[in-house]
Amino acid sequence: MSTAAVGTPPVTLDTLNPKVLKCEYAVRGEIVTHAQNLQQELQKNPDSLPFDEILYCNIGNPQSLGQQPVTYFREVLSLCDHPALLDKSETHALYSSDAIERAWQILEKIPGRATGAYSHSQGIKGLRDEIAAGIAARDGFHASGDNIFLTDGASPAVHMMMQLLIRSEKDGILCPIPQYPLYSASIALHGGSLVPYFLDEETGWGLEVDELKKQLEEARSKGITVRALVVINPGNPTGQVLAEENQKKIVEFCKNEGLVLLADEVYQENIYVEDKQFHSFKKIARTLGYTDDDLPLVSFQSVSKGYYGECGKRGGYMEVTGFSPEVREQIYKVASVNLCSNVSGQILASLVMNPPKAGDESFESYMEERDGILSSLARRAKALEEAFNSLEGITCNKAEGAMYLFPRLHLTQKAIGAAQAAGTAPDAYYAKRLLEATGIVVVPGSGFGQVPGTWHIRCTILPQEDKIPAIISRFKEFHEKFMDEFRD
Amino acid sequence: MSTAAVGTPPVTLDTLNPKVLKCEYAVRGEIVTHAQNLQQELQKNPDSLPFDEILYCNIGNPQSLGQQPVTYFREVLSLCDHPALLDKSETHALYSSDAIERAWQILEKIPGRATGAYSHSQGIKGLRDEIAAGIAARDGFHASGDNIFLTDGASPAVHMMMQLLIRSEKDGILCPIPQYPLYSASIALHGGSLVPYFLDEETGWGLEVDELKKQLEEARSKGITVRALVVINPGNPTGQVLAEENQKKIVEFCKNEGLVLLADEVYQENIYVEDKQFHSFKKIARTLGYTDDDLPLVSFQSVSKGYYGECGKRGGYMEVTGFSPEVREQIYKVASVNLCSNVSGQILASLVMNPPKAGDESFESYMEERDGILSSLARRAKALEEAFNSLEGITCNKAEGAMYLFPRLHLTQKAIGAAQAAGTAPDAYYAKRLLEATGIVVVPGSGFGQVPGTWHIRCTILPQEDKIPAIISRFKEFHEKFMDEFRD
Incomplete structure (x- = not known):
């Protein structure tokens, strides 16, 4: 039958x-x-x-x-893809010495030097620690590799958070309008409600906390439980860079209203005006005195953007702070179902957060490529x-x-x-x-x-x-x- | 407030x-x-x-x-990661000549030779065509690159199909018990019902169509709409290899009952007994005379398994046949939201489906590694x-x-x-x-x-x-x- x-x-x-x-x-x-x-x-x-x-x-x-890839990054990736090269003297004719040294250092961080093995579900611990050190150097506040989840670009990280937070169409996510449509797509796929807040075109796509409040209350009056606020800084598609004072108000708003702050910070290296600077929301929160206990905050970063623009490598991470150990365990479980992100992307994420330093053989040519x-x-x-x-x-x-x-x-x-x-x-x-x-x-x-x-x-x-x-x-x-x- | x-x-x-x-x-x-x-x-x-x-x-x-990676695959990946090497004479001292040639061929398939660019949402067309040719050579039946969706390992492909098919807990997916828990996890995450069918341990984990029918009818009697049948062949965790006659019955069952056949074929290279052979479900369906119009069938493949075991590269694909153009468009849209899978994984997927051939410089050493x-x-x-x-x-x-x-x-x-x-x-x-x-x-x-x-x-x-x-x-x-x- x-x-x-x-x-x-x-x-x-x-x-x-x-x-x-x-x-x-x-x-x-x-x-x-x-x-x-x-x-x-x-x-x-x-x-x-x-x-x-x-x-x-x-x-x-x-x-x-x-756009050409940054040479140093590609040298290191190429060596990590074929570690047998590291034992050969001819390799020095083709690769810079600091790229060779860096490849060795990376292999030492990978259990069994196995770049072809599934890593820890959050990504290779040593690379996460390196990324955390890069974040700490950027922000002037402590960061931990235990809070880093390496992902295949930023998109899967965004999906993971939506999956975690959205139970039904009665759960809402505050999103800027205009927004990068990954957010509307992910909210739709997970069956939630997008709660829009409008950026003000007149003031250069200003993000006003009054508008956030208005939209939050309107959503709540309709019976929507607003779970999180998405902020894209620098803005996509709008290109604005938030002022520090504005960011502080946004952090306070999330804290007061009990919202998770989902900070899309994938354009953190892409600033084109002299009077603006990138500040991570974590730095802002810590500056305000908020600790890991005060505010659930997720920062998304990607190797696809910045000056490197390595979209095809699908590397990225999210830094997850302010969640209880039990909730963290659930995030870990969801990450585990997909085993791990691709290891080349993981390596590249560690490189962009810890590029060549003054004194390294590649430093000058790296800086020239980057600044160019x-x-x-x-x-x-x-x-x-x-x-x-x-x-x-x-x-x-x-x-x-x-x-x-x-x-x-x-x-x-x-x-x-x-x-x-x-x-x-x-x-x-x-x-x-x-x-x-x-x-x-x-x-x-x-x-x-x-x-x-x-x-x-x-x-x-x-x-x-x-x-x-x-x-x-x-x-x-x-x-x-x-x-x-x-x-x- | x-x-x-x-x-x-x-x-x-x-x-x-x-x-x-x-x-x-x-x-x-x-x-x-x-x-x-x-x-x-x-x-x-x-x-x-x-x-x-x-x-x-x-x-x-x-x-x-x-386990060591297959040298030829890694040579090609290493070259594609740093294409500048291809112009240098010293490269010939470090890489086999057919790997160099292959890297050139791959770069020619990538628009702008940009291995760092997002690809087409389904993956790079030229690589998909190469994979399709590999499938056709394996099965003796036509395959098209347009039906290939390259993915970061097989797991995201499985999620994509579950996302497409599952509307609520009233939608069921027939899964073997024991099963690889990706399936139960993905069904749970998408809010569907796992409809179990039991493999028979006594007969070497036999998959009996009578059991499928029994469980299907039981699920239907509970008001469950069964959407798809998952078959894992060779089996995980059970290691059995299905006999051709058995596979034919499974295909007929799906055809008669209006089920999508989700064929997990990631272990297709891993056969250890002389009296068994891998047959893809697509080959079986075509042998039975079923065309693209008769039966929705998805085959999952991964670079993580086989003799290559490149888990960290997160490469894989699904071959999607038997869906209407409108439904195909929806699959394409979902793939697009994540932009594309990682390009190194895409390249590797094309390599494992088209490894060195007799006469190529690397052929003997490749075969030695593989057979070893x-x-x-x-x-x-x-x-x-x-x-x-x-x-x-x-x-x-x-x-x-x-x-x-x-x-x-x-x-x-x-x-x-x-x-x-x-x-x-x-x-x-x-x-x-x-x-x-x-x-x-x-x-x-x-x-x-x-x-x-x-x-x-x-x-x-x-x-x-x-x-x-x-x-x-x-x-x-x-x-x-x-x-x-x-x-x-």
Whole structure:
């Protein structure tokens, strides 16, 4: 006896987990699929489109646009992948001596020097200790390797925390709007409620504690138990860097309201303005005198961002403080189910938190690569921001940090009408037209959330510097035509 | 106004997601934590315990116990991690020429040769095509790179499918008992119901379709919608290799009952007996004439197992066939939320599915390493199986494949009583006593599930061959004393 209806496939959209259906992830959504199709068209028939390449400005993926990896990091990874090299004299002709020494040190931290073994579920202890030392040096406050959970990039760490905290749609997570859609996707997948708080575009995407309070109370009045506050600093997609005083108020807010503070700090190295500095939320909390007993706080970090931009390596960690031992044990258990994160990513996470020091053979070339990338990113951010602001109907806040600009499109009624006629959001319509005219891929603001009735796009600052002028002029030309076409 | 009760921490066991609390993962459970503590004790005070090292036989982690990585694979990974080497003449002194050539070929498959970029959400297309070619060569049936989803080991792939299929506790997944606890953990985390089917220990852990039918109908009579059948072949923890005829019946069963077939085939290279062969379920389905339209079928593969045992690299893939384009799109979306799996793991997955061929410079040494590992594993499996079977009160099926033995402990009433007095399951009690007497870490059968009233342990066959005699004699000595102590 079978209860399966004849002819009905075992899995249809109607019988899928509805949480999966609900989840959206615009950074790799429709516009990117469209771009990939155009790219294939271009390969088959190079003259078929009004541009000769697709420029992926939709995703913070620096090396896909030509950024070179940091040599020292790759030397160490290469040696750890093939430790037999370390015994050979010829190796000195190919690798810097401090990379060789560092590879030895890393192997000594790995039980049996086995880079091919599952590690401890939290990651290799010696590497976690090294990361903790890096955090302590950054913050001026103690950090412990026992609090580090190494993960395959930051995304699985975010999922892990959502999984832990969300019991049902009555559990809410305060998230900035605009937000990086990993958060909305993860909350949807885990069946919780996203409680939005709006960043203030007028004040450079300011994060106001009054707005947090208002939204928290509104959520509570609807019967939502708000479990955590997500803060992305530097901001994604918004690029702002929080001021220390503002961060203090946020910490106090979490403490007073009994919220877990989930601090997305993956852009901590990406600061492009002189008057702003990165302060970790843990440093802020400790400065305020809060200890491990006062405030559950998770900081996410990734090797994908910074000046290194090693997205393909999937390395990252979360520093977990302020939870009871029993809750910590549950986090450990969930980490254990996936055994461990990839060991190359673990090694790289330890390297970025403890890069070459003055006096090391690679130090000067390392600093040159690092500063070259960061100063170029700062110039690119400024050039693109100025270009956006020079255009009719576009206003754009500064990218103080991170890798994105999030310009606002002041679209005409006629343009909005054309989008509606095409059955898409106005910013999605604009992004599609931009892509088809220029090959530039950006993400519509609707993928990140925005104040209703406002329209934006997220554009990375990552194309190589020599391409920026051409991008700007292609963009300008498209935009002017678009404005002319849709002038009310 | 705060609704957080003063003094109550924001997160306690009572306010955690109960699905997390419910989830168990014995492979890294209590016994392993105990072992890690003993190991620390041993480091501090080497004479404090009756053994001088901890032998981790709890987990299929070959390189942690001294298995060496396959040289050719590591050469290629090392080169891809530092592509600048490929332009240098000195590189030829350190790497085999076919590894250099292969690294070039791989880089050509990666857009921009950027091993540090996020890849396509399913993994790098060229590598997926190579894996598909490997599958086609293995099975004699077409495979497509479009159906491959590269993942960080097999575990995230299993989670992805559970996430897709499980809507509530009314959705069930048929799982073997004993099973690899990733399945029970993932089903618990996603809030579904595990529908057990029992493997028959008497017939060498036989998988009977009658048993599947019985359990399916029982679940349905309780209102459970059974969505999928998990089959682990070769078996974990049970080590059996399914016969082709048996597999055909399983495929027909899934087809008739409208179930997704989730085929855990991560031990496909690990076969130790001459009269058994690995057949993928896809090959079986195609042999029966079923096409992509007939049967949703997912095959999981991992670089952690096989003769390569590259657990730390977290590479793996699932081959997804028989789903509608709309459902496929949902799988793609979920994969996209995590961006991509680590690129080194992706490269390694392509290497294990397309290793050196006759005529390549590395072919002979590669085959020597491969066959050396596999034949040694076969000898170790046999030696341990014979040792277990030589002992009073232990019976043990052959390990035809995989990396484990799952001997049954016929414990006395007195031993069972002692365990009850200690508040643990009898097999957990045995495992703890074994650890404390010998340093050997095994996983109690209760972590995998077993017929009620029967007791087992899972023990890997992975300690290096020269250590096996000592392990056997330590085990024997412990076991005899244990039997004497608890003779009824």
